[in-house]
Amino acid sequence: MWKRSHRVMQEAGADGGAGGGDTGADGSAGSEGAPAAAPEAAAPAAPAGSLLKQGEGATEALPQEFIPDKFRVTKDDGTFDLDASARKLADNYAHLEKRLGTGDVPPKEVGEYKIEPPEAMGDYKAGEDPTMQGFLADAHKAGLTQGQLDVVMKHYFQAVPQLAGAFQQVDQQQATEQLQQVWGKDQKEFQRHAGLAHTATSAAIERAGLTMEQVEQAGLGNNPVFLRMMSALGAEFQEDTAPGKSSFRTFGEDDVQQLMLSDAYKNPRHPEHEKVSAQVRGYYERKHGTQAAA
Structure with missing residues (x-):
């Protein structure tokens, strides 16, 4: 705000009195009789707390406003330390960048x-x-x-x-414990049943056009129910081995009975006696683990 001011010029007379005319002892007009001019009143000053004054510099943000509270550092005199605060913020950002990496974010989908x-x-x-x-x-x-x-x-x-x-090891152990309740704990007897299951499975996959690997991948290799079924059927199959290839054919109870009624089985001197006897013996050993009575 601007204030009006009037400069009152005073000129000293020869006798040290006020210039601009003589005055008498009682302060009346001088010899020329003109009254003295009254001084003009000064204009009132603007209030110290005006709204206009408050707006001064309001559009300029203070430096500390850009720094989060937890990174602000003050000097010994209590004033804001911009340099120290900026370094603290930068150090924290570098630490965060090391933890999260740079530029690698999760995909949108x-x-x-x-x-x-x-x-x-x-x-x-x-x-x-x-x-x-x-x-x-x-x-x-x-x-x-x-x-x-x-x-x-x-x-x-x-x-x-x-x-x-x-x-797989856990499954095999569990399957063994369950099958031992049916096949018994004798290792030789257990292996006989496992062999029968393998024979029957081999015959089945040969006819189905599958592989033993596919059976294993299906989880049947340690399936107690499947192994018991295959073991029960195993004695009904006989493996015929040819050069470079093995195949299986059915060989059940009826086939064995016919062999046992044949002369080749009954007559020890028959040229086929040993072969026929081995077939009969092998069937009962596979099925019961014992040899048939002669």
Whole structure:
């Protein structure tokens, strides 16, 4: 605000009195009789707390407003230390960057994750595996980046064979305990039943056009119910071995009875006696573990 001011010029007379005319002893007009002019009143000053004054510099942000409270540093005199605060903020950002990485963020959609299984897993497709898709959905909710997922899957695929072996061992042990209740705990007798199961399974997959590996992958190798059925059928098959190939044919109770009624079985001097006797003996050993009475 500006204030008006009037400069009153005073000129000293020869006798030291006020200039501009003589005055008498009683302060009346001088010799010329003109009254003295009254001084003009000064304009009032603007209030110290005006709104206009408060607006001064309001559009300029203070330096500390750009720094979060927990990173602000003050000097010994209590004033804000911009340099120290900026260094503290920068150090925290660098630490955070090391923890989270730079530029690697989770994909927008679960389907954007990329899974690369090892060659040993063959034609495995993660997109067709419900269990894997459920895991990826949880990983996306947890905020895993592609880089973090790669590390997880690397160690997962390395552990799969060991985990599968451990589970298979547990299944085999459980199956053994269940089958021992039926086949007995004698090791030789147990192996006989296992051999019958293998013979019957081999005959079945030969006719079905399957492989033993497919049977194992289906989980039948340690399935107690399947093994008991195959063991019961095993004695009904006889393996015919030819050069470079083995095949199976049925050889049941009726076949054995016919052999036992034949002259080749009854007559020790018959040229086929040893062969026929071995067939009969082998059938009963496979089925009962004992030889038929002569």
